[in-house]
Amino acid sequence: MQALKPATKPSKQRKRLYQAPDHIRYKLMAAPLSPELKASHGVRSLPVRSGDTVRVMRGDHKGFEGKITRVDRKNYRIYVEGLTREKVDGTTIFASIHPSKVMITKLNLDDKWRKKVLERKRSERLKREKIVEKTPKKVLEVKEEVAEEKLVEEKPKRRKKAPVKKPRAKKAKKETEKEKEKKPKKRKRTTKKRTTRKTKSKGGT
The missing domain is CATH 1.20.5 (Single alpha-helices involved in coiled-coils or other helix-helix interfaces)
Structure with a gap:
């Protein structure tokens, strides 16, 4: 089953992502399992839950490992125990991470x-x-x-008979010179040139 319908416009993609129902958000919060868990359970990925131990695979906190304390489905983010960052005013807060950037090492x-x-x-x-x-x-x-x-169905093919050559038609004998002389000569048609008469106009010109 496809989680979201395909869309070409980025605005439509964002709209469908942030207006998605809860059962689709649950699927989009999936993370890959470690090679050991893949071999034991026979599953490649699973939606994250609070209590799972994860390892950060990308970003500034790459290599950090800890338990998930909170899963925020509204903003598609998770919070890991011990993973914090400092604000400009000096206060420390939990750093949020997208579930696609982590790998589950221990399942709850x-x-x-x-x-x-x-x-x-x-x-x-x-x-x-x-x-x-x-x-x-x-x-x-x-x-x-x-x-x-x-x-089984194919039968042995018979040899084709050689085509019979048809006798060529005899060529008409060439007319002799005497026969040509006997024939009356055809008169050539001569075309007379038409003469156009100039018509005088009423004005006398």
Whole structure:
């Protein structure tokens, strides 16, 4: 399922992002799992929750690791324990990070519904992998069967007979000089030049 509808205008993209319903915001707050968690659970990414341990992969705080204290779905940001920054007046506040910039190193599995989501995702992925593995073999078997059927159906082709040459039509004899003399000569038509008469105008000119 696609989280957001495709749009070409940046204004429409922002509008759809910040007017998205809660179930779509939940999907957009996903972060990738560490290689160890991927191998154990068989899932590539999962929406972040408070209590998950994450590692910052990009930005000024790259390499920082800590627990998520708060998830802000309204602004698409998360807050990590111990990750702070100083304001201009000197006060320290928690620094917000986008979930795409972190990697989950430890999952909070206190919620039974989250465990069910992990199991469902894993089973779906295994099904997809099985389908991908099976399809090439089936295609090859079908191709072999079709080739065998064609060989059975095909009959030995008969040799084509050589085309029979038709006798050429006899050329008309050339007219002799005597025959040409006997024939009456055709008169040439002469075209007389038309003479145009000048008409005098009434004025006498």
